[in-house]
Amino acid sequence: MSEFGVCHGSVGSIKALWERRILKYQEERPKSKDQATLGGLTDVWENRIVLAKLKEKLVNDDGRLIFRLEKEEWKTLPQSLVHLTQVQEWQIHRTGLQNIPNFISRFEHLVVLDLSRNAITQIPREIGEMKCLRELLLSYNTLKDIPEELGRCENLERLELAMNRHLSDLPSKLSQLKKLCYLDLSMNNFLSIPESVVSLAGLQWLDIGGNKLQSLPQDIHRMGSLHTLWLQRNELEHLPENIGLMQSLETLVLSNNRLTDIPVVMEGMVNLRFVNFRDNPLTLSVDELLLNETHEEEGDEEDEDREMFGCEFMHMYIQEARKRSCTQHVH
DSSP states (O other), X not given: OHHHHHHHHHHHHHHHHXXXXXXXXXXXXXXXXXXXXXXXXXXXXXXHXXXXXXXXXXXXXXXXXXEEEESSOOSSOXXXXXXXXXXXXXXXXXXXXXXXXXXXXXXXTOOEEEOOSSXXXXXXXXXXXXXXXXXXXXXXXXXXXXXXXXGGOTTOOEXXXXXXXXXXXXXXXXXXXXXXXXEEOOSSOOSSOOHHHHTOTTOOEEEOOSSOOOOOOTTGXXXXXXXXXXXXXSXXXXXXXXXXXXXXXXXXXXXXXXXXXXXXXXXXXXXXXXXXXXXXXXXXXXXXXXXXXXXXXXXXXXXXXXXXXXXXXXXHHHHXXXXXXXXXXXX
């Protein structure tokens, strides 16, 4: 009887234990659901608060809706931003933004994407889906490369990539940007002008100063629409003869290079209005050329300084070089 009693008592204890556990689970289960519901509501309200804050950054500028963030810390952009896809322009500066969100392609009406002066490390491939984009401004970031999908932005007219110190090349498919007319590649790490840039027949303005260019491509004249070319602060030692075929060129800046001579063919660049050869180790003495030049009228010092290494100086240099060449042949 005693053994039976022990067994019966043990079974009863176990049964009571499980009943208590079931009861506890049933009591706690509604609480878990409530907590989950509460958590969901919290997320919803947080998203609404963020969205309301983002809406405060909308500006209507002459009919164009602009999303503008300046000097606020936004290392990433929230998903709730997709509720503002009617925006036509982003202006986000000095926020520490590290990435362009993949959902950028949802902004089908975006015309200008200005994210300069941030900490962006890469451009998402989805950028290629933005068919309305005309201006992409990403200067003063930390980009190392550019996705080839950017070449699909068929309406892109302006591209600024200055001061991305590790940027040294561009994908070949950027040559597909037939409407691109303004390109800023200054203060980067380019050793040569990329082939995709030379292939941009419609390009009108190019700044690739402050890089490490040692020479220019022989077929540089393929950029037949170019009217402004900035090549200052590079390591150029000579200019290709075909530069004389760039008849649309009006402004050419070559200061702070290693040029020792000026090609005679540049004398035929009739549309050239401004050229700068300052701070180059030219073979002919600059001081001697200036002393030989007589001025009928005394112009102000500013005009004289501007012309010292300008078009007038260039023609004077070429004439003197030709004269000395003839003298050497005679002797």
